[in-house]
Amino acid sequence: xxxxxxxxxxxxxxxxxxxxxxxxxxxxxxxxxxxxxxxxxxxxxxxxxxxxxxxxxxxxxxxxxxxxxxxxxxxxxxxxxxxxxxxxxxxxxxxxxxxxxxxxxxxxxxxxxx
Amino acid sequence: xxxxxxxxxxxxxxxxxxxxxxxxxxxxxxxxxxxxxxxxxxxxxxxxxxxxxxxxxxxxxxxxxxxxxxxxxxxxxxxxxxxxxxxxxxxxxxxxxxxxxxxxxxxxxxxxxx
Numbered sequence: 205x206x207x208x209x210x211x212x213x214x215x216x217x218x219x220x221x222x223x224x225x226x227x228x229x230x231x232x233x234x235x236x237x238x239x240x241x242x243x244x245x246x247x248x249x250x251x252x253x254x255x256x257x258x259x260x261x262x263x264x265x266x267x268x269x270x271x272x273x274x275x276x277x278x279x280x281x282x283x284x285x286x287x288x289x290x291x292x293x294x295x296x297x298x299x300x301x302x303x304x305x306x307x308x309x310x311x312x313x314x315x316x317x318x
Numbered sequence: 319x320x321x322x323x324x325x326x327x328x329x330x331x332x333x334x335x336x337x338x339x340x341x342x343x344x345x346x347x348x349x350x351x352x353x354x355x356x357x358x359x360x361x362x363x364x365x366x367x368x369x370x371x372x373x374x375x376x377x378x379x380x381x382x383x384x385x386x387x388x389x390x391x392x393x394x395x396x397x398x399x400x401x402x403x404x405x406x407x408x409x410x411x412x413x414x415x416x417x418x419x420x421x422x423x424x425x426x427x428x429x430x431x432x
Contacts (some may be wrong), residue, residue, distance in 0.1 A: 248423040308361040
């Protein structure tokens, strides 16, 4: 089956620190990969995505590269801000008989202090 | 910018009662989803809906659950006889096209079963 494993949180960083949140996956078929972010009290928002191997998704200074050989999609940001504090979810989607659903990891809480 | 809305934001109910969670997807979207997140656990797929019928459902989506699009704008999730373990955050999502296009999520309804 499909599954996503991401690092346990919370991740606590000071402002301007470098961020990495690890994500690995297993999938039957060729998945698309996503990072979603959930700010306090809000729903899930797509942060970035990649649909094929070696693609790099990027948005708001965040990046993740689809690594098929290591089945990974690690999220990185060079300099985090307090406003980046949120829960980050890695997810995959595989087409199945014409339909696709998202399989999520458990989420990693990021706390950024000034 | 169009967004998915959900009501209520928080629902408290007694065990055995029926609840209906409501969602208004983005107006030109064709695919609709319900996910849930039990506190501290991962976001789990429940059901997808297209062309007025269920296209896929998970093991969680048993006979106690049903979905409906009663009037062309609302998309509802009904739990017929709630159990304590149904307490969770329920997210509605919609998607314009199937495949690898973005699923837009609502802010969620927190269901508490006492």
